[in-house]
Structure formats: structure tokens, C-alpha cells
């Protein structure tokens with residue numbers, strides 16, 4: 001991927017995380033990354049990492065072959081119309097990160113001239129720990145592999161059917177916010193039972209990391225790991241059961257479904 005020239009159009013919360021993740025990765029040449037937004041000051045910190053920054057989207061597209069569009073969904077139309085004159089068949093691949101916009105719609109805006117992908121990462125791209133679901137249109141195996149390589153560099157990626165893209169948005173992209181809220185609640189509980197906030201944060205963050213790593217490495221069901229912790233008549237099971245009486249799993253599931261219903265509207 002050293003020779004691939006990548007531009008990230010719209011380096012806000014997500015786009016900047018992705019640019020940062022790519023700049024840190026050895027498979028990419030940081031000089032080949034162009035980051036854009038209008039308020040340039042807010043991405044000046046990407047410059048010392050080797051990225052070129054600009055507000056000129058046309059320049060960015062002219063000087064790259066993979067275009068990541070990271071603007072809000074309601075701005076995608078405008079951006080695509082702006083960059084369209086610089087789009088060259090057999091040169092460019094466009095990857096949209098926008099929620100809820102299908103590859104058909106985006107490809108149509110580009111007169112079906114180039115391969116179009118949708119990718120749904122999350123903000124852990126910032127530290128190379130995103131999970132990204134990807135789907136494509138007019139895409140060869142070679143193009144798909146190229147796009148996958150970008151998102152593998154900022155975490156893990158999966159190729160999925162486009163019909164699951166909304167579900168992927170909820171579980172992976174919104175999901176990180178759900179996990180942060182869970183962590184915050186654990187920290188608040190930790191403070192109530194005696195820890196200062198920083199120590200509680202350290203203990204909870206490492207506990208969550210350890211749990212996630214165990215599931216990734218052992219491929220066990222979470223409940224079989226829980227069985228290893230719950231001593232009969234012990235303190236874990238009473239806590240877990242109280243959480244369930246208060247609707248813990250139910251509230252998470254209902255939150256996920258509510259988010260999904262919102263995105264499907």
C-alpha cells in the first residue's frame with residue numbers, strides 16, 4: 001500500500017481518527033495521505049505526522065487515487081458534485097463513510113464511473129483499534145482488497161452484504177459509545193465503593209480490555225467466562241442478578257434496537 005495515495009475529505013471526528021491511524025501505520029507512506037476540511041487549524045496537528053492538509057478538495061482528489069469521504073451524510077451530495085470533475089475512471093476508488101447512504105445512490109452521483117464502497121469504522125481508528133464493516137459496488141477483488149487493507153491498518157475489517165450495513169453502523173460505530181457509557185457507569189460504581197476516579201478508570205478500562213481480548217483469543221461465549229467468575233452464593237452472582245432485575249441486558253438490547261429503528265427510518 002506504500003504507493004497508494006489516499007485523501008480523507010472532511011477530517012472531523014471520524015475522518016481525523018482515520019487519517020491519524022493511517023499516518024501511524026508502517027504500511028502507508030505518510031506523505032501519500034492528504035487530509036481536508038475547511039477549518040484547517042483543527043487538523044494542523046496531522047502535519048508533523050507527515051500528512052498534507054488542505055481545504056482544496058479538488059487538489060486532494062487530483063493527487064490521490066483512493067478517496068475517503070468522511071463528511072456528514074447531508075454534505076455527501078455537495079462534495080461529490082464538487083469533486084466529480086476531477087474523478088477519473090480506472091484511477092479513483094471512492095469510499096463513503098456516511099451513515100445511511102447506499103452505494104447505489106453514491107455510484108449514481110458519479111455516473112457509475114468508478115468503484116464505490118461504503119465503510120463503517122468507529123473512532124478507535126485513532127489508535128488502530130477500529131472494527132470496520134465494508135461493502136462495495138462495481139468492485140473487483142483487487143479493489144476490495146485495497147480498501148480492506150486501509151481499514152485493516154486501523155484495526156480489523158470485515159466484508160459484509162450491504163443489507164447489513166445499517167446493523168453494522170449500530171453495533172460497531174455507535175457501539176463504541178454504548179461501551180463508553182458502560183465503562184462510565186462502572187467507574188461511577190467504583191467511586192461509590194471507594195476509588196478515586198483515575199484509579200477506577202484504570203481498573204475498569206483494563207478489565208474491559210482483558211474481557212474483550214479473552215473473547216477474541218478464546219472464541220468462547222461470554223456466559224461461559226462468567227461461569228468461571230461466579231462463586232456459588234458469592235458476591236459476583238448477586239451483583240449480576242441485581243443488574244438483570246434492574247433491566248441491564250434488556251436496556252442494552254432495547255437501546256440497540258431503538259438506534260437501529262432510527263437509522264432505518
Ligand SMILES: NC(=O)C1=CN([C@@H]2O[C@H](COP(=O)(O)OP(=O)(O)OC[C@H]3O[C@@H](n4cnc5c(N)ncnc54)[C@H](OP(=O)(O)O)[C@@H]3O)[C@@H](O)[C@H]2O)C=CC1
Nearest residue numbers: 010011012013014037038039070071072073097098099173
Ligand atoms: N463519528 C463517528 O463515530 C462516526 C461517523 N460516521 C459517519 O462519518 C461521517 C462524519 O462523521 P463525524 O466525523 O462524526 O462528523 P464531523 O462533523 O465531526 O466531521 C465532518 C467534517 O467534514 C468537514 N467538512 C464539511 N464540509 C466540508 C467541505 N466542503 N470540505 C471539506 N470538509 C468539509 C467538517 O469540517 P469543516 O467545517 O472544518 O469543513 C467536519 O469536521 C458522517 O457521515 C457519519 O455518518 C460513521 C461512523 C462513525
Ligand SMILES: O=C(O)[C@@H]1CCC=N1
Nearest residue numbers: 099169170173174175
Ligand atoms: O450517531 C450517528 O448518527 C453517527 C452514525 C454512527 C456514529 N455516529
